[in-house]
Amino acid sequence: MPKLPPLNERAQHLLKVLVERYIHEGQPVGSRALAREAGLNLSPATIRNVMSDLEELGFITAPHTSAGRMPTVSGYRLFIDSLLTVKPLNDQVIRQIRDDLGHQESSGDLLETASRLLSEATHMAGVVSLPKRESSAFNHIEFLPLSEGRLLVILISGQQEIHNKIILAPRDYSALELQAAANFLNNRFAGKDIRRVRETLVREVSETRERLSQELIDAAAIAQLALDPQGERRDPVLIRGEINLMDFSEIDNLEPFRSLFETLHQQEDMIQLMDRCIESPGVQIFIGEESGHKGLDHWSLVTSAYSINDQAVGVLGVIGPTRMAYERIIPLVDLTAKLVGAALNHKTLPPL
Amino acid sequence: MPKLPPLNERAQHLLKVLVERYIHEGQPVGSRALAREAGLNLSPATIRNVMSDLEELGFITAPHTSAGRMPTVSGYRLFIDSLLTVKPLNDQVIRQIRDDLGHQESSGDLLETASRLLSEATHMAGVVSLPKRESSAFNHIEFLPLSEGRLLVILISGQQEIHNKIILAPRDYSALELQAAANFLNNRFAGKDIRRVRETLVREVSETRERLSQELIDAAAIAQLALDPQGERRDPVLIRGEINLMDFSEIDNLEPFRSLFETLHQQEDMIQLMDRCIESPGVQIFIGEESGHKGLDHWSLVTSAYSINDQAVGVLGVIGPTRMAYERIIPLVDLTAKLVGAALNHKTLPPL
DNA sequence: TTTGGCACTCTACTTCAAAGACTGCTAATC
């Protein structure tokens, strides 16, 4: 096997131009076209030699002998990681996103709007994972007795988001007792993380049980049930504009779409996928098979986490064909995440 | 123009067999096949004469000269209205639906389950329109002051369904005042229609304003805001299993699906369409273009209203290709609507 | 190292022919 040449400046430039052109045209790029486009004053024959090397290295591939080349996943990866020059965003787009996000009442509406905006701005699909209830701030709690020993718990969390839950009370409580329990919790815990509140409750009760009044023990017992994340339906991933994806029909057959939509509707898979993006800061990209989900094979996911108080709580982004205009999409997703974070922070009102 | 023969017994029978076979095979039916299938001991030539008449009358049509015939919308219509023999439901299916519906906590879960069941049982898409909040019973109301003069309204309606709404209070109320208002409303109106409650409030206040205490006037004012359907987001139509529809790909091209999904996601269109089915009792069917929605052109909608206390409050059904197995689908939708109604009635608990 | 030239490969498109599935019509038959 001959020694492979290193990926020099020229080869990188040619790869860049090839990927750009493929993204733009959607057709395999041949040596003649690339020679014309690259602006290097090289003959197609020379270009062919370089292309051959790039293919050997696994960055491009040809669908058949007499076709041009198109990027492989590694090719896209290299392109995105070190060749891409992002485009500044259009002012009008920025203004529109900022305005639309600014006019939303609840954080639920806000995130739904974000998903819609992402989809409209890109003509692809927008995705937004909602923050875990766990990580938002405890703001106010209220108990309402229903029939048959059940209690309606109304929990207001940091972003004025309202959660309802019905729990089975361990015993019958009077309205007064419930009021007292709610008061205790509201005074004691307002503003703290919901997860922290629960942990504190568990610890305190077990440590100092003997010294607590029956009243407090009751309050803690109800609160533990009320805040138990067990059986809590995790908020879904909001996907908007999936239908747009059907416009990218270089494919004439239904199967890819069927399997794409199947994956998108698999809430758990999507949640798990989005959660993988929450750890690293900045824009994250899964190209094609990188996501590990079969249905996403020919698609890319561009995401960024959004934060409340500098803590990443959720992820948003865009799904589209691998050959999307990354140089426009990346800054768009980045900006949207920042604006959503800003809007959420603004909405995080002090406790009642 | 020659006089058209009347649609005699034999022609009807042949139409019936033709439609059945077309639904089963998905291919235009020719005279030879029909002669074999019909069991009438007639030659293909005779059958051809009858088919020619049926075509003249608009019940069947041929995609091209040398193909068999397939039903037109009128053909399906006649078939469904007077030729169809429905099949009794499989016991196991009945049991499964009954069990699954029986295990749901809230009416929201119940209806979602219904949509899912319909889709799974038919391998098509299930649709369920949620009852208007308007028409359900007022059960319990509670007010919670938020910051900046806003009030959180918690309304529990007849089926233990919980509605949250934030309103802007006309002035600042104390916790006591709010409690009094809630008490008044709960004592006075529990069990009544929400619509009726609102109407009563409006009437009484305007009629007897002078004689009312300030307290009651306040209560009425808040309640009117709280129960105002204005700006209320109408509950969406629950569609499950749309992806199943992609399996019916006698079509190799994406466009029909694109336009179908677009229509399905057009919430307002769907709500309006479903509402048209709420008036008549029993199973209602829209075949192809009958629905008047372009995206549904090659699809049928089989629906039935479900009732609480003998009043139709919502509609559920199935969307699938025009050539679906109506004799199985119709009783299934019928049964599901009845079971959903029964489950809802069972859930409609007395006021707290 | 670069390039022109050339043989070769593979796809996409067109044309043509043949097979198959039906129909409509006509004339004979029941």
Add this chain to the structure above:
DNA sequence: GATTAGCAGTCTTTGAAGTAGAGTGCCAAA
């Protein structure tokens, strides 16, 4: 008058064969 056999004619589907076009790989020359 209703039914039927027979037959010519129509239209789709399938496959084969041929052609044009795009692009490659390699070699020898610059």
